[in-house]
Amino acid sequence: MGPLKGIRVVEMAGIGPGPFCGMMLADMGAEVLRIDRLGAAALPVDDPVTARGRRSVALDLKHPAGAGTVLQLLEQADILLEGYRPGVMERLGLGPEPCMERNPQLVYGRMTGWGQDGPLAQAAGHDLNYIALSGALHGIGRAGERPVPPLNLVGDYGGGAMMLAFGVVCAVLEARQSGKGQVVDAAMTDGSSLLMSLFHGLKAQGLWSSARGTNLLDGGAPFYDTYPCADGRHISIGALEPQFYRELLERIGLTGVPECAEQMNQKHWPAMRQRFAAVFASRTREEWCELLEGTDVCFAPVLDMDEAPDHSHNRARGTFVHHDGMTQAAPAPRFSRTRPELTTGARRPGEDTEAALADWGVDATTIGELLELGVCRVPTG
Numbered sequence: 001m002g003p004l005k006g007i008r009v010v011e012m013a014g015i016g017p018g019p020f021c022g023m024m025l026a027d028m029g030a031e032v033l034r035i036d037r038l039g040a041a042a043l044p045v046d047d048p049v050t051a052r053g054r055r056s057v058a059l060d061l062k063h064p065a066g067a068g069t070v071l072q073l074l075e076q077a078d079i080l081l082e083g084y085r086p087g088v089m090e091r092l093g094l095g096p097e098p099c100m101e102r103n104p105q106l107v108y109g110r111m112t113g114w115g116q117d118g119p120l121a122q123a124a125g126h127d128l129n130y131i132a133l134s135g136a137l138h139g140i141g142r143a144g145e146r147p148v149p150p151l152n153l154v155g156d157y158g159g160g161a162m163m164l165a166f167g168v169v170c171a172v173l174e175a176r177q178s179g180k181g182q183v184v185d186a187a188m189t190d191g192s193s194l195l196m197s198l199f200h201g202l203k204a205q206g207l208w209s210s211a212r213g214t215n216l217l218d219g220g221a222p223f224y225d226t227y228p229c230a231d232g233r234h235i236s237i238g239a240l241e242p243q244f245y246r247e248l249l250e251r252i253g254l255t256g257v258p259e260c261a262e263q264m265n266q267k268h269w270p271a272m273r274q275r276f277a278a279v280f281a282s283r284t285r286e287e288w289c290e291l292l293e294g295t296d297v298c299f300a301p302v303l304d305m306d307e308a309p310d311h312s313h314n315r316a317r318g319t320f321v322h323h324d325g326m327t328q329a330a331p332a333p334r335f336s337r338t339r340p341e342l343t344t345g346a347r348r349p350g351e352d353t354e355a356a357l358a359d360w361g362v363d364a365t366t367i368g369e370l371l372e373l374g375v376c377r378v379p380t381g
Contacts, residue, residue: 002029002331002340007172008360009079010035010070011054013349016127016152017160017188018083018111019050024165025079026053027331027340033356035059035070036349038377049328051346057357058350058377065375067093071102073360078175079168083111086121096183106181107171111164113155115187127155130188134159136196143213143220159191214266216240222273223248223263226302233285237276238298248297252279353378 007030011022026032032054040058059066071094074080080099082089089095096108113130114120120133131137131154132147141148164186175181202208207216214220223239239248245263249255259271280288285301292299303311309320309327321330324345331340353376357367370376 001338002027003335003338004169005029005338007031007079008077009033009054009081010073010077012080012082012084012089013037013040013046013056014083014111015046016083016156017164018081019047020157020161021109021111021164021168022054022081023050023052024161025081025168027342029338029340030079033057033073033360034347035061035073037061038066038350038375040349048324048326048346052324052328053343054347055344055352055356056347056349057353058379059370060375061092061094063373063375064093065370065373069357069362069366069370069375070094071098072362073357074099074106075102076360077103077106078172079107079109081109081111081164081168086110086112086116100181104181105175105179107168107175107184108181109164109168109171109184109186111160111186113160113188115190116185127152127160127188130155131159131192134189134193134196136192138210139196139199139212139215139218141212143211145213147212154195155188155192159193159195160186160188163191163194220266220269222269222276225273225276227277227280229280229283229285229288231284231286234302235280235285235288235292236300236302240298244296244298247295251292251295251297252276254279348379350377350379 004025007025009022009025009030009032011018011032011034013019013034013036022032022034034051034054034056036056036058038058038060059069061067061070099108100106110116112121113125113127114123128137128149131150136154136159137147137149139147140150164184167184167186171182171184199208203210209215212218217224219225221240223237223245226234226236228234237248239245242263246255249257249260254260254275257275259268259275262268283291288299289301293301308314314320318330320327321342323342331342354367354371357370357376358364367376371378
């Protein structure tokens, strides 16, 4: 089992970063119980990959008995995860104060875009908006063109879910020393701002320009970019260090070419790019793989989602697995002793209501009463 074996988590069902954080904790061995809204019990699972590894209970949280059941579950929990707008949990009677009265060591993890306070706290938004405000989005795109949405990786997952997972695990470690839980306020604006730390440092040294697509790591440098090949597929080159750049020139036949002689002379970058583009367009992606893959030129083919699981390196490491009838990424990172393993696949909302409530200390009589009142539900069909 993974390193979080023995940790119990109650996850209030949501979208985006909340489920991804719950998946990360479950992948690492935590027992995560997802609380779905009652109406969801008639629906299929929202995302079959990020819902993996935990059971589901469907509850009517607007009914006092539903909120009371959550409070009872939290007596057994180390962590609560919620991703509602600020104030929603409080209106349900499930804010930090009543929850931590039941369990003083509870770590109360809150995932939002704008944070729990500030002038935008109550506004709707999505990943793209949060990374726009943090300054991250501005730097992603080609020179002279508009910023490009980087999927929802920077806000939802890198700046959101991963920051929340890190935060709640930190707080659990602290609670074991102090005996006191606390609230973890994970905002995607904060997290994506933190991800920009390197670039703030470079800018402070005069080594980074706000002009998009003109810098070393944003596609401005021709030796750190992607190129189309003769077959229309693409390769990536990341030959930043001088020794790697020299090897690149040697292997692609551009050693001694004047336009490529001064790697860091930005005046030569446009001509250098033209040279690189012409060379890389002269062979197929597979031919470039045969010549460059595994060398120190810092090279990799640009693979799509169908190709990546079949690459020899990913196969050797088991980076992808076939689980629950589909290909998906294996848990990461790796541990030498407490090895994470995938357990259950995605469960339908409410699929485990009776069994999970019983396992978490709710007696059979109470479960029967909840079912009779319609406060909890088991999906049918």
